[in-house]
Amino acid sequence: MMIPFGHALAFAAALFILGLTCVLARRQIIMILIGVEIMLNAASLVFIAASAYWQQADGQVFVILLMAITAAEVAVALAMVVYLWRRKKTMIADQFNGMRG
């Protein structure tokens, strides 16, 4: 591997910003969650590149913990998607604009 550290970071930054654009632009709840996944993967790419740059195992350990945390997050978020669907029969985030006390 003969690539500069900055190029790996640039790929990760591009991936993160694509995910951020997805979260901000899309109005469908599933697509917003996909954007969050993309951003988490950009964070893992930074961890792996840093792990290779400093020749330490710690970055890879954090990526594995991050995967477990993402799995937990996705389980709760998709359960919430199913809940919202049963509530209003829609997937568009703008429709969930009412409070009920």
Add this chain to the structure above:
Amino acid sequence: MASLLFYILGFIMLTATLLCITRRNPVHAVIYLVVGFFALALMFYLLGAPLVAAWEVIVYAGAIMVLFLFIIMMLGLAPQELPEGPNWHRWGPLVLLSSSLMACTLLLIFQDPAATEIIGTYYLAPQELGEALFGRYALAVEVVSFQLLFASIGAYMLGRSLPKEDDES
């Protein structure tokens, strides 16, 4: 050779992600994202993380994305639920803001002297990774296992059937 492969894989990853975030149909988006995750897993492999690359394929592309597909297909999103594609009224300013943010980030990254230093050859054997994970970071593994437990309880609570409307005041 490996470094050329890294750039090709990065290009595939970014293209697949760009296609993913502009699809109307969430099923197509998830499939493109799986392609992107495969490319990302190979990038992890090239950066010396074979075990993490395997788990990226198994956990992300295999489990999490299939969970997304399962939910999309279980809810059976009708075509009228998909009213949006890239619509330039809303995407125009956003693309402008994102690209300026990207430019600032790249400027900051390449300003740092460490950015031009070469990543050396690195290979972390799965055994060493396991020793670090269950040795130094054993407490973190316990905390994450608690979190998985709480998440499954939370998913169960959210997944119960809704109370009847007339039961509530």
